Amino acid sequence: MTADDRFAEDFQEMREGRPLGTRNEIITGPVSDWATDFSHLEPEWAADPYPLQDDLRQRCPIAHTERFGGAWLPTRYEDVAAIAYDTERFSSRAIIASNFRPPRELAPMGAVPPISSDPPFHHGARKLLLPAFTKSVVARLETATRAFCHSLIDAFEGRDVVDAAHDYAQHIPMRVIADMLGFPPEDGPRFRDFVENALEGVNLPPEERIARMEDLFDYLLTQIHDHIDNPRDDLTTYLINAELNGHKLDPSHVSGTMALLLIAGIDTTWSAIGASLWHLAKTPDDRERLVAEPELLPAAMEELLRAYAPVTMARLVKEDMHWNGVDMKADDWILLSFPAANRDAAQFDRASEVVIDREVNRHAAFGLGIHRCVGSHLARMELRVALEVWLERIPAFTLDDPSAVTWAAGQVRGPRTLPVRIG
Template sequence: MTAARRMPWHVDSWEATMTDVAAISQAVPKPDHVPDWAVFDFDMFHDPEYLADPHRRILEMAGKVPAVFWTPRNGGHWMLMSHAANFEASRDPETFSSEIVPRAQIKAMMAALPPGAPRIPQPVPINVDPPEHGQYRVPLQGAFSPKSMLALKDGIRALAAELIEKIKPQGSAEFMAEVAEPLPVQVFLKIFGLPLERQAEYRALVKDHLSAGQNDPREMARRLVKVTAVMRDTVLERKLNPRDDLISLLWQANIGGEPTTIEDMENYCVLLFLAGLDTVMNGMGHGVRHLAVDLDLQRKLRESPKLIAEAAEELLRRYTFTVPPRRVTKDHEFHGVTLKANERVMLFLPAADLDPKEFEGPERYDLDRENKVHIAFGTGPHRCLGSHLARIELQVLYEELLARLPEFRLDPAKPVRYHGGHVVGPDALWLLWDA
């Protein structure tokens, strides 16, 4: 029995599945309003086939599951498979809220805490909806504008070159640890104003946060408080001694016409810390893995580096890697199913960008594909604020890797290992080349 499959709702079936795969989260009962045909047993954190090769697993699922399905894993939630469903939900924040835990619930949790307990931060602007969302996003727009990000390009290129030259004589490397992680992490820490010497500590905290589910509000709150605590001294120091970094810039901003408070800074920092120290490295891993198995594409891009920008877009489309959560605000009929208020929905963007109704031959990497308009960075009001930086980092990495390393390939003795969750990517990616 596979760990994730569509089947009628029977409790004994779920129990049998659990004996087969101990790592899969415990199933919860199916709500009465969910029809049997809309159920598909899939654990986005632990499904074995998904962790073996996430995008292959998605392509296998595409012909078997509805455009919108319900899974009993991780507390029970909806997954949006189709491009149309993801696009529509992403652009409807009134129904599909980014406020995952309702404010009334957060206030109740805070009121129940003992005196002196730490405040629970809220990642903004990603966890608030319009119009308040815009008030928090505006101060970040300039810092992450195309012009501001282009100013960083030379520094990004120099760091990429340094990391690649370091591994070049070895003839092999675990790419994620040696290049994909330190490149965007160091770039972000410099932008943000956090000390580079603590990057290992920061990354460990991010991994702990992202490896857990989001169906326990108290556990979520505990992890967010930990993230805030690790940055607090730096944040407070920048208020007294501003520098040329994002933390200092945010202290000088206004939120809805009011000066930035320490609560605002904690909210900002939680989001930027988690997003900036994890997301892009996963895209790098997917893209380089593809280049390592598609030697014809490697050769073509080496001969014509001007094609790398287009190649990077198709890699983003083919290997989209983020799965943002949403909360349903009201009972809602959506793509043939009934969603109930406060149910959780996952925007399964990797599946959206592999939808055959949107992309002809979605499994095929096609550098000449006419439609490369992916939603890897999301769409609607919450479209990724760091997309300009991500594109520059990805393109520069591919340029420097192809210019400095000879033809590289996967190490057949060390299979690629992946993680699931809200950001999907390789944990280990071993490459070989002739040194």
């Protein structure tokens, strides 16, 4: 069997008969009490989750909801960290809480390895990716990233108001990830659709979600075929040829990792860049200080990542148990809110404030435990370059209409509409 046949057969199996898991209807609509009926999909959570998290941390540090078929939301740093490090009692086979749970048979690899993988499979799957995301490899991408940021701002000429999320932030990780995977850069708009379907469409009927995910995997299969026929020096060819424990990667491993890099690698960084620009647009003191003291940017970046951490990651409870005062059931969702952990006053001084010269900042924006973001060096480079270029070219900017800013609902939170007045 050729490599091309191997991938085609695997994708056909995905379409025809793999089990979908246990279905659970999501209950939508207003929240009655965030301690007993929370939903991270509701508009008020997307708009400003921090007061809600602060309230829960004080009166009910581990919130519960019957939505999503049963889910828990720890809001204290110590609880989030404890679960993130506990791979014996919590599974990563599903990382996006939705209206059905994938079958346990997906473990230990999961659908999008290594982030969906449990030990011991996780170790080897993660190790495969590390060489592509070292500081030295990432450093080689900086010149092209900087030039691309300049080209985006060049296109603002003659405009007084631009959308810093739609016209700038989203395009940077789309271009970087496309280049790393060897995908056509003009496919960027399709990547945005894939991201929104995967991360913001969790309330759709499972059949519709699966149909939309098939569009993503059809696209990935096309790219895999092209790379088999025309090998080149990129991540896709690397994954096709990679071996784990002496064997070529299963096609679902290759495609799942590509899907992970495409979706998570874009949305998280897009959100971090957008949230940082939103903060600077509404906080002239911080903006002016960074323009005057660019050497502060590394510390400011870490503080912006702490204060506006974009990612909440899901886990599944493995077995019924009593944990830190609550009774968890097998296959209950756990939402690991790294944003909430990063605002815990027990862990951070002046936790609710943005202190751009904060010196000690061991934040959890990139996660905790074995699943800490493998692409953190890449994300930091993209964020730093995006802010350096923007502040160099557009040192003065403000929110054009604060009420027009919109935020993504779901487990990756960042501005989706961010109109700013420049000049």
